[in-house]
Amino acid sequence: MSKGVLMVNLGSPDSTDPKDVKKYLGEFLMDERVIDVPYWARTLLVKGIILNTRPKKSAEAYQKIWWDEGSPLIVLSKRLQSKIDHNTSVPISLAMRYGTPSIKQGLHELHDQGVDEVLLFPLYPQFAMATTETILVLAEELRKEHFPEMSFTTVPPFYNHQDYIRTLGNSIAETLKDVEYEHLLFSYHGVPERHIRKSDITNSHCKIDGSCCQSDSTAHQFCYRHQCFETTRLVAEYLGLKPNTYSVSFQSRLGFDPWLKPYTDRTIERFGKQGMKKLAIVTPAFVSDCLETLEEIAMEGEEIFHEVGGKNFTVVPCLNDREEWVKVLSRWIDEWAHQKPVEA
Numbered sequence: 001m002s003k004g005v006l007m008v009n010l011g012s013p014d015s016t017d018p019k020d021v022k023k024y025l026g027e028f029l030m031d032e033r034v035i036d037v038p039y040w041a042r043t044l045l046v047k048g049i050i051l052n053t054r055p056k057k058s059a060e061a062y063q064k065i066w067w068d069e070g071s072p073l074i075v076l077s078k079r080l081q082s083k084i085d086h087n088t089s090v091p092i093s094l095a096m097r098y099g100t101p102s103i104k105q106g107l108h109e110l111h112d113q114g115v116d117e118v119l120l121f122p123l124y125p126q127f128a129m130a131t132t133e134t135i136l137v138l139a140e141e142l143r144k145e146h147f148p149e150m151s152f153t154t155v156p157p158f159y160n161h162q163d164y165i166r167t168l169g170n171s172i173a174e175t176l177k178d179v180e181y182e183h184l185l186f187s188y189h190g191v192p193e194r195h196i197r198k199s200d201i202t203n204s205h206c207k208i209d210g211s212c213c214q215s216d217s218t219a220h221q222f223c224y225r226h227q228c229f230e231t232t233r234l235v236a237e238y239l240g241l242k243p244n245t246y247s248v249s250f251q252s253r254l255g256f257d258p259w260l261k262p263y264t265d266r267t268i269e270r271f272g273k274q275g276m277k278k279l280a281i282v283t284p285a286f287v288s289d290c291l292e293t294l295e296e297i298a299m300e301g302e303e304i305f306h307e308v309g310g311k312n313f314t315v316v317p318c319l320n321d322r323e324e325w326v327k328v329l330s331r332w333i334d335e336w337a338h339q340k341p342v343e344a
Ligand SMILES: C=CC1=C(C)c2cc3[nH]c(cc4nc(cc5[nH]c(cc1n2)c(C)c5CCC(=O)O)C(CCC(=O)O)=C4C)c(C)c3C=C
Pocket: 010, 011, 012, 013, 025, 033, 034, 035, 054, 058, 071, 073, 124, 128, 130, 131, 189, 190, 191, 192, 252, 254, 285, 286, 289, 290, 291, 292
């Protein structure tokens, strides 16, 4: 048996050309775990409406954050992969759930190196149907069809892992060490409320009423909302943040359904209107900076804050390829690579 790792992130368009953005959004939004309505309704919504209007607007947003080497999300994921590859003893491949390099290409790459025992590593701290689950489902379909000799082990969501909490806490502390701020906002990517109910394995726990996520429940192993609150609670504890000096919000909603609240844009606006002048913001659902952090938060978020009288707006970068994060991920991988098989 030979071991290898497939790290998987979300993906980006191949370029900022609206045609490429349309292709990427088409693949992304036609995923039944992202827009989770019947196929005919998804086709009508995505191909009939969204893809006729959104690609131009999204392409303009991508143009604002695009780097010479390409999409920040892809470039940063590749840097992370390369640094981990230097630090570990097993081959590391990188794939994107949408666009390129695809999960099929990543598995091929490992297969060509003789790997038959794969550690699937979704690069998401918190579980969501639209992120972790869709990666695992597609990888398993591809395994059955093209790589039946392979076996998979999966890295579970690491939203409460002490190494992740410490690394995130240290990164926040480093960015904010000389910064004055009145409040630290933890802004997570949103999901429709319906997704939280669908992922509730007890079918009865999640009420999205502000209290269910704080009680104990087996539902929480698949509850994105609970996991976002836990990451926040643990980081606040690690940093010794005082109550009412930090809070949670959810960004990037799409469509007219209710998404997790409070919404980040409205929260920033409210803070400014209440007279807050100095706001810091961190985005722990993303391990790599991307459109959602570099444009929606660092550009749009700052603009909203300034429009309502805010002054200092500080954004904590994602973990990206920071040394401490590379060491943590390399250690997790090496621990898996060197563990002895469990005896029957
Ligand atoms: C961090 C986890 C993410 C969750 C959960 C998530 C859910 C989700 N997203 C959309 C729709 C869009 N997301 C878009 C961009 C985007 N989303 C994530 C991560 C999560 N999404 C990332 C990292 C990115 C950035 C990609 C990049 O190239 O930098 C976009 C595209 C951009 C745009 O047009 O605004 C859309 C659309 C839904 C519908 C959803 C849950 C149902």
